[in-house]
Amino acid sequence: MIRRTYILISILLFPILILTYFYLPDQSILLTLLIILIFVGWYDVLQKKNAILRDYPIVGHARYMLKAIAPELQQYFIETNTSGHPFTKNEINLINSRSDNKEEFHPFGSELDFYKNEVSWVGHSMIPGKERKTQPRVLIGNSNCDKPYNSSILNISAMSFGALSAHAIIALNKGAKLGGFYHNTGEGSLTPFHQQGGDIVLQIGTGNFGFRNDDGSFNDQKFTEKTALPEVKMVEVKLSQGAKPGHGGVLPAAKNTNEIAKIRGVQPHTDVFSPPLNPEISSIEDIPKFIGRVRKLSHGKPVGFKLCIGVKSEFEQLIDYCVSQGNIPDFITVDASEGGTGAAPLEYSDHIGMKGEDALVFVDQVLKEKGVRREIKIIYAGKVMNGFTLLKALCLGADLCNSARGFMFSLGCIQSLRCHTDTCPTGIATQDKALQEGLDPTVKSNRVYNYHKNTIDAFLEIMKTVGCNDISELNKELIHN
Ligand SMILES: Cc1cc2nc3c(=O)[nH]c(=O)nc-3n(C[C@H](O)[C@H](O)[C@H](O)COP(=O)(O)O)c2cc1C
Ligand code: SF4
Missing domain, CATH: 3.20.20.70 (Aldolase class I)
Structure with missing residues (x-):
């Protein structure tokens, strides 16, 4: 569906962009970017290796960009202090403090669930x-x-x-x-x-x-x-x-x-x-x-x-x-x-x-x-x-x-x-x-x-x-x- 819609819109849009390019030269950077995007989309539509990009031209790239930074997103926004793998934030923070010669005191008590996790x-x-x-x-x-x-x-x-x-x-x-x-x-x-x-x-x-x-x-x-x-x-x-x-x-x-x-x-x-x-x-x-x-x-x-x-x-x-x-x-x-x-x-x-x-x-x-x-x-x-x-x-x-x-x-x-x-x-x-x-x-x-x-x-x-x-x-x- 998105693929077909993209093909239709890009066919209609392409001549309009080219004409605008000549009549509005001060907008050339924006227009160039849009034209490049249209080409990227056509590449996505025509290639046969990747079904997601073929079905979702241009927007499909967002998935791969997010995937590339998934460990960071996971670490910064999803993991708790005790849930990270292979090492938790608490474990890594402790090593960092020791490496910087800083005292590492943990406030308020253990964050581990003593009755759920295997806590030695x-x-x-x-x-x-x-x-x-x-x-x-x-x-x-x-x-x-x-x-x-x-x-x-x-x-x-x-x-x-x-x-x-x-x-x-x-x-x-x-x-x-x-x-x-x-x-x-x-x-x-x-x-x-x-x-x-x-x-x-x-x-x-x-x-x-x-x-x-x-x-x-x-x-x-x-x-x-x-x-x-x-x-x-x-x-x-x-x-x-x-x-x-x-x-x-x-x-x-x-x-x-x-x-x-x-x-x-x-x-x-x-x-x-x-x-x-x-x-x-x-x-x-x-x-x-x-x-x-x-x-x-x-x-x-x-x-x-x-x-x-x-x-x-x-x-x-x-x-x-x-x-x-x-x-x-x-x-x-x-x-x-x-x-x-x-x-x-x-x-x-x-x-x-x-x-x-x-x-x-x-x-x-x-x-x-x-x-x-x-x-x-x-x-x-x-x-x-x-x-x-x-x-x-x-x-x-x-x-x-x-x-x-x-x-x-x-x-x-x-x-x-x-x-x-x-x-x-x-x-x-x-x-x-x-x-x-x-x-x-x-x-x-x-x-x-x-x-x-x-x-x-x-x-x-x-x-x-x-x-x-x-x-x-x-x-x-x-x-x-
Ligand atoms: C980046 C990296 C490279 C490693 N290279 C070797 C290696 O060349 N020879 C080897 O016997 N073990 C290698 N290991 C395994 C470690 O020496 C170690 O036995 C293992 O990581 C367990 O220790 P750790 O839990 O403290 O990481 C490597 C581990 C890492 C993380
Ligand atoms: S050494 Fe550490 S920071 Fe570097 S790639 Fe491996 S996990 Fe990431």
Whole structure:
């Protein structure tokens, strides 16, 4: 109906506009705009790909314009302080205040519906623990490792240069240096932007980026040169990621600049796929073998792997193989299925892999049953972003935690959910140099530092409230759901 009406009106209107154009030259701008609109409408009517534009010429574009800014509209006009996803306004505001070194006091009482939502809580003790002046540290490295690493309990989770901009990587690493915590490179390998003096965990992604042969296999020589660098403190072999386990990943051609391609050892301006599993591994038995090979090339530094738990029996088998081959990792990073990503298919983010807290409890229990819990530290990543979530993870079995999106918020992320489009408005998840200019690495590194420090301070205060003096006293019994 609208289509037919438009065709009729535009046919009648077009000659009138052309005539007016010549008789009223002072109205030429307005008339030109109207003529352009008529052409847009005719394009809409004639094209066959998009039914909405064909049926609703011109006005149909409003739908796509509104859709493009839907996350912002949702955030500004619809979401309440507690309803936003994946993170609520209250959670994001807290991170922003901590990053700005401001006090964050919440007025009037909790906004959560205690009897509807699953609200976790921890029991406070009538006798608080002692005041602690220093941040807790955790020593990572078992008897197979010559250079154990003394880690913070909160660190920057794997996010590659490629997923993130150079300015974001520089700010994160400078922040890590200021605060004495580590920064995981993610699967895009080590770059000059990471080398700002902060401690590095070098990740071996499933694509072996940065240390690959032309066929994608692992290059021992290139890898061992990187691990020799003093700022590289540990090595993490990525088996899977919570937001897309078993899927692998893609760096879209738009983000695959000459610079990134050179660092990764791939062709620029092409879609770069990382496989679901490292090509060096084709069976569960191969995993400890690969750990052993990587260990020999890592100059005595701790080596571990990262995974999202899927089939439980496979993980048990994996630990059995590690024990029988004597290739026990120094750490296992447990990634929650609710974890973040630059880009992933929705089915994988929503429905594949075990929920973080269940996975954490399971891994802790298996390692205890197999008698290797003391040898292997558990690192947990999954929406750890404030003092309580950090404490909860440590109670449920983690020795220390990583945070990805918490640190993205400290860089200024506004949760606009377009990390995969190269149009990140805050300069964090883009390779567009103009957009990156908005992100000042020095200013943001201070925010990264403040966020880390204030989160640990908040954690320590809660630990005191529950009556514990040390992280070794935290346990599952303290947490209630
Ligand atoms: C933008 C982005 C990029 C990521 N890139 C990687 C990566 O290269 N390698 C990896 O193992 N995990 C990657 N992750 C997953 C995070 O390291 C982390 O495990 C996950 O987001 C859970 O932590 P969070 O809930 O604190 O975000 C990425 C996450 C985000 C948000
Ligand atoms: S602000 Fe940037 S980093 Fe944050 S969600 Fe949006 S696109 Fe991703």
